[in-house]
Amino acid sequence: MIKKAICLCAIGAILIAGCTSTNTNQESCSKDGDLNPNGSSELSLIMRKMAAHLAENRDALKAGKGIIAAPKEIDNLLTAKKTDEDIDKTIYDGYAKLYQQRIIEFNETADAPDSLKIKAHNNLVSTCRDCHSNFCPGPMVVINQLDIK
Ligand code: HEC
Numbered sequence: 001m002i003k004k005a006i007c008l009c010a011i012g013a014i015l016i017a018g019c020t021s022t023n024t025n026q027e028s029c030s031k032d033g034d035l036n037p038n039g040s041s042e043l044s045l046i047m048r049k050m051a052a053h054l055a056e057n058r059d060a061l062k063a064g065k066g067i068i069a070a071p072k073e074i075d076n077l078l079t080a081k082k083t084d085e086d087i088d089k090t091i092y093d094g095y096a097k098l099y100q101q102r103i104i105e106f107n108e109t110a111d112a113p114d115s116l117k118i119k120a121h122n123n124l125v126s127t128c129r130d131c132h133s134n135f136c137p138g139p140m141v142v143i144n145q146l147d148i149k
Contacts (some may be wrong), residue, residue: 029138041081044083053071054128055145056068098127106123121148128146
């Protein structure tokens, strides 16, 4: 009986390990083009705000205007409900904290020369890209349009 239980546990562990390792792909986000807020996770709504923020900020900096304040929802990056709660927490949380840190650095450039504002903006875009190379690859096309060259 005990042997049987151990055996079942071992099989369970293998199955769980197998599942999480395949979760680094498209399944980690809602389908592209799903713009119904009721069907979207809390995280996907925050992501859309982050994408809109960097697009507005790119346009403002290119026009020689000041930086645009980041959406306050970024505070919830680590706790927001995801479409897929099984994605690698260590990788996700690491990049989420890095993004929050880079937002602080970005805010600090408010009175700095344009070159530093642009550098801080591009650092944010790199962090989008780095996290998305692990999860939810669809938005990469959008992300690659956010850099200021
Ligand atoms: C810490 C990792 C991480 C960072 C940093 C990150 N993303 Fe995401 N992003 C995700 C995950 C995970 C999802 C899937 C969210 C879900 O469906 O719950 C996602 C979803 C998205 C989506 C799809 C939203 C939708 O409509 O469902 C877009 C667009 C997006 N991200 C753009 C960006 C942009 C632009 C940035 C930088 C401003 C960024 N992401 C930074 C992890 C990240």
